[in-house]
Amino acid sequence: MDRRDSLKSLLIGSVAGGLLVTGCAPSVTEADVPAEPELPGYGRNENEKLHDKKVLAEVYLNEHELETIAILCDIILPSNAEFGSASDAGVPEFIEFIVKDMPNHQLPIRGGIAWLDSYSNKLYNLEFKKLSLDQQKTICDAIAYPGKTEPDLMPGEKFFTRMRNLTMTGYFTSEIGVKDLGYKGNMPNVWDGVPQEVLDKHGLAYDPDWIAKCVDQTKRANIAEWDDQGNLLN
Amino acid sequence: MQIIESAKTYDVAIVGSGAGGGMATKILSEAGFDVAVLEAGPFFDPKDDEYRTQLRWPWESPRRGASSNRRSFGDFDAAYGGWNIEGEPYTKEQGTQFYWFRSRMLGGRTNHWGRISLRFGPLDFKRKSIDGLGDNWPIGYDDVAPYYDKVDKLIGVFGTRENIPNEPDGFFLPPPKPRLHELYYINGARKAGIPVIPSRLSILTKRINNERGMCFYCGQCNRACSAYADFSAGTCLIFPAQKNGGKVQLFTDAMVREVTTDENGKATGVNYINKLDRKEYHLKAKVVVMAASACSTARILLNSKSSVHQDGLGNSSGLVGRYLHDSTGASRSALIPQLLDRDIYNEDGVGGMHVYTPWWLNDKKLDFPRGYHIEVWGGMGMPGYGFGFNPNDLNKVVGGTVGGYGNSLRDDVKRYYGAVLGIAGRGESVPQRDNRCEIDNEVVDEWGIPVLKFNYKWTDHEVKQAKHMQDTFEQVLEAAGGTLLGDKPGKDRNYGLTQPGEIIHEVGTTRMGNDKRDSVTNKYSQLHDAENVFVMDAGTFVSQADKNPTWTILALAWRASDYLVDQVKQRNI
Numbered sequence: 001m002d003r004r005d006s007l008k009s010l011l012i013g014s015v016a017g018g019l020l021v022t023g024c025a026p027s028v029t030e031a032d033v034p035a036e037p038e039l040p041g042y043g044r045n046e047n048e049k050l051h052d053k054k055v056l057a058e059v060y061l062n063e064h065e066l067e068t069i070a071i072l073c074d075i076i077l078p079s080n081a082e083f084g085s086a087s088d089a090g091v092p093e094f095i096e097f098i099v100k101d102m103p104n105h106q107l108p109i110r111g112g113i114a115w116l117d118s119y120s121n122k123l124y125n126l127e128f129k130k131l132s133l134d135q136q137k138t139i140c141d142a143i144a145y146p147g148k149t150e151p152d153l154m155p156g157e158k159f160f161t162r163m164r165n166l167t168m169t170g171y172f173t174s175e176i177g178v179k180d181l182g183y184k185g186n187m188p189n190v191w192d193g194v195p196q197e198v199l200d201k202h203g204l205a206y207d208p209d210w211i212a213k214c215v216d217q218t219k220r221a222n223i224a225e226w227d228d229q230g231n232l233l234n
Numbered sequence: 235m236q237i238i239e240s241a242k243t244y245d246v247a248i249v250g251s252g253a254g255g256g257m258a259t260k261i262l263s264e265a266g267f268d269v270a271v272l273e274a275g276p277f278f279d280p281k282d283d284e285y286r287t288q289l290r291w292p293w294e295s296p297r298r299g300a301s302s303n304r305r306s307f308g309d310f311d312a313a314y315g316g317w318n319i320e321g322e323p324y325t326k327e328q329g330t331q332f333y334w335f336r337s338r339m340l341g342g343r344t345n346h347w348g349r350i351s352l353r354f355g356p357l358d359f360k361r362k363s364i365d366g367l368g369d370n371w372p373i374g375y376d377d378v379a380p381y382y383d384k385v386d387k388l389i390g391v392f393g394t395r396e397n398i399p400n401e402p403d404g405f406f407l408p409p410p411k412p413r414l415h416e417l418y419y420i421n422g423a424r425k426a427g428i429p430v431i432p433s434r435l436s437i438l439t440k441r442i443n444n445e446r447g448m449c450f451y452c453g454q455c456n457r458a459c460s461a462y463a464d465f466s467a468g469t470c471l472i473f474p475a476q477k478n479g480g481k482v483q484l485f486t487d488a489m490v491r492e493v494t495t496d497e498n499g500k501a502t503g504v505n506y507i508n509k510l511d512r513k514e515y516h517l518k519a520k521v522v523v524m525a526a527s528a529c530s531t532a533r534i535l536l537n538s539k540s541s542v543h544q545d546g547l548g549n550s551s552g553l554v555g556r557y558l559h560d561s562t563g564a565s566r567s568a569l570i571p572q573l574l575d576r577d578i579y580n581e582d583g584v585g586g587m588h589v590y591t592p593w594w595l596n597d598k599k600l601d602f603p604r605g606y607h608i609e610v611w612g613g614m615g616m617p618g619y620g621f622g623f624n625p626n627d628l629n630k631v632v633g634g635t636v637g638g639y640g641n642s643l644r645d646d647v648k649r650y651y652g653a654v655l656g657i658a659g660r661g662e663s664v665p666q667r668d669n670r671c672e673i674d675n676e677v678v679d680e681w682g683i684p685v686l687k688f689n690y691k692w693t694d695h696e697v698k699q700a701k702h703m704q705d706t707f708e709q710v711l712e713a714a715g716g717t718l719l720g721d722k723p724g725k726d727r728n729y730g731l732t733q734p735g736e737i738i739h740e741v742g743t744t745r746m747g748n749d750k751r752d753s754v755t756n757k758y759s760q761l762h763d764a765e766n767v768f769v770m771d772a773g774t775f776v777s778q779a780d781k782n783p784t785w786t787i788l789a790l791a792w793r794a795s796d797y798l799v800d801q802v803k804q805r806n807i
Contacts, residue, residue: 039296040294041283042287042294042309042310043284043290043310045276045285045314045339046276047304047320052296075639075640076640077639077640077641077643077644078640078641080641080644083644090293094298097296097297098296098300101296101297101300102300144637144638144639145635145636145637145638146636148637160639161624161637164625164637164639164643165622165623168621168622168643168647169298169617169619169620169621169622169623171622172617172621173292173293173298173299173617173618173619173621174293177617178291178616178617180644181578181617181647181648181651182648183614183616183617184578184614185453185581185582185616186289186291186616187289187580188451188452189452189580189582190450190451191410191580191581191582191583191584192411193411193412194411194412194417194581195579198577199414201577202417202572204414206412207420211411213394213409213432214408214409214410214411215407215408215409215439215440216408220439220440220441220448221440221448222440222441223440223441223442223444224440224441224442226387226405230386230395230403230404230406231395232407232408
């Protein structure tokens with residue numbers, strides 16, 4: 001799926017559900033009407049379910065803004081040999097949602113994209129999304145390095161920093177990103193200390209007196225019993 | 235609108251279902267009392283998939299677990315609500331600051347708390363005798379110790395016997411082994427001459443009965459445990475009380491407005507609003523137990539005015555809402571260069587730190603009273619919203635370009651993953667009569683109930699304590715081989731001292747004492763002004779130690795419940 005296709009599916013999937021209904025082509029029967037957007041459960045209470053439903057039904061960013069965001073996301077985090085790009089990880093969809101959920105992002109993102117297009121027009125007489133990748137990177141180079149930005153381009157730096165933050169957090173909280181990071185937890189297991197080879201690498205060792213007091217994981221299923229002084233008997 | 239009267243009269247109405255209300259529910263229902271529990275939020279059971287946030291991945295939340303006004307500590311935290319609850323505001327006196335964390339749900343804040351379960355020590359009940367400040371409790375460690383023992387055995391807490399005089403040992407389950415960053419902390423602290431011991435958390439590293447499961451080391455106690463392997467009031471007290479055949483009637487979404495009293499000033503029950511139909515009900519009860527949390531209890535008592543209790547129930551001393559105090563807090567972090575580009579393995583462990591430093595300078599003369607303990611954080615946790623922000627800011631510390639774009643950002647994030655060690659102090663403040671919550675006569679919540687107005691200022695004692703914390707943190711983190719991050723907060727920033735309320739250990743609003751002119755309850759948590767009303771939350775604390783309050787709330791609630799049963803048997807109530 002190329003970028004434009006994936007964007008289309010993004011628009012149909014999460015934004016335009018409501019628009020399709022109001023479009024109301026004669027062939028659309030009751031059964032074809034998409035249900036109100038709803039998320040799979042993740043432990044929400046009633047108040048939260050209502051909030052999510054309301055936010056999902058909103059539209060904030062327009063198609064042009066979403067296309068520009070998708071391009072920026074993949075400049076910030078392209079694919080590598082092993083893992084996909086930010087948009088492969090669904091980052092544009094995440095940003096589409098988060099600016100609705102956290103309205104403090106709205107003006108900086110909308111205004112930032114407008115600034116970017118204005119600057120791009122000034123340099124190349126084209127809006128940012130229509131530039132070649134090299135031209136896009138030339139602009140990014142001027143706004144991607146805090147502390148090195150020309151004073152006139154500071155709005156661009158602020159915008160790019162926000163985009164980088166949202167892209168990175170969107171990626172590393174996605175399924176692909178967590179795999180890329182290598183996080184190994186979030187599953188039932190039995191912790192029995194730092195692996196020996198890691199201790200060795202750090203030149204560290206457990207204090208034997210300390211370890212003697214720690215849980216013997218082979219006895220964890222035995223119901224605890226104490227003497228009157230509070231000494232654990234098993 | 236007419237108040238709808240309950241047909242039945244309960245033996246006891248318990249207002250609140252957190253630590254204190256949960257313990258009262260268990261002890262009083264098992265003593266044969268017919269109990270009504272009123273909770274201002276909805277039902278909650280972490281075992282039920284509908285409520286479960288444990289073991290969910292960040293992408294299951296469209297906001298990737300970010301915090302919101304609906305859950306201050308993020309989508310996956312078990313506590314509904316937080317610093318703000320829509321429709322239930324609170325106000326502050328101009329020029330003062332207070333943050334009030336409320337969780338409206340069965341079990342209240344016990345669903346997400348840090349499980350740090352420390353006994354108050356002998357010194358903690360008698361601080362005035364040592365430094366001349368504040369007041370002594372009317373009881374001492376020996377009065378509470380048998381109840382701490384019983385709480386340990388009933389609920390379970392891991393820890394180690396250390397024989398430190400003011401950190402009493404208990405009936406401990408064995409602790410988990412330290413994580414890698416905790417070993418760096420241990421080394422740093424020892425070099426700096428500061429003790430470190432295994433932490434003491436109410437998490438089942440070993441089976442304690444056949445009803446609850448064992449910890450499976452997901453590190454997510456704040457999400458509430460579906461195996462019931464950590465303490466929360468619902469899973470460990472209220473559900474077992476119901477299973478044991480106790481007469482426990484739960485009223486959820488029941489927002490208590492006031493305690494009703496008769497012409498003699500004795501309680502006759504409570505008025506509450508059912509949040510679902512927005513109508514007001516009167517629930518009749520022979521005894522009322524207030525366990526709504528220190529500030530909510532004060533609010534309800536102050537709103538319970540009658541011809542007998544003109545300034546509010548239990549308030550003849552004028553002290554309801556006064557002596558409000560929270561723990562102090564300050565923190566610092568450091569990059570540990572040896573932890574850069576570290577090997578990745580599952581080190582979730584239990585929910586929270588495996589090691590900590592108890593207060594170690596009781597014998598030293600310092601320029602501030604009371605002490606603090608040190609908590610430790612770090613490690614390779616599960617990413618959530620905010621992870622990856624400023625992905626290479628730490629290049630400022632180790633060298634390299636900051637900012638940029640492209641695949642190098644992946645490497646930056648991985649290089650710094652789990653390489654930061656953070657420590658935080660939690661200390662004892664000195665209770666002040668003028669630090670208080672009171673009724674704001676101009677503002678009501680959406681249920682028409684006048685709200686609380688806070689008026690709280692730290693004193694020099696707390697500021698100096700925070701300064702000592704900062705000096706200690708610097709010493710320990712440098713000894714651990716760390717490169718300190720951020721600036722050391724100076725006097726202009728109160729040495730990084732947290733705002734009142736932020737540590738969520740607010741206590742003291744209905745303090746206990748022997749003199750009814752100078753306290754709200756007697757030493758058994760019973761109102762001086764109405765013998766059939768008890769306070770079983772942290773309102774009764776005379777001082778809070780540097781210890782997290784929950785274990786003491788539980789012990790005192792059990793003690794008060796035993797006394798209540800005895801008084802009913804003797805027909806004194």
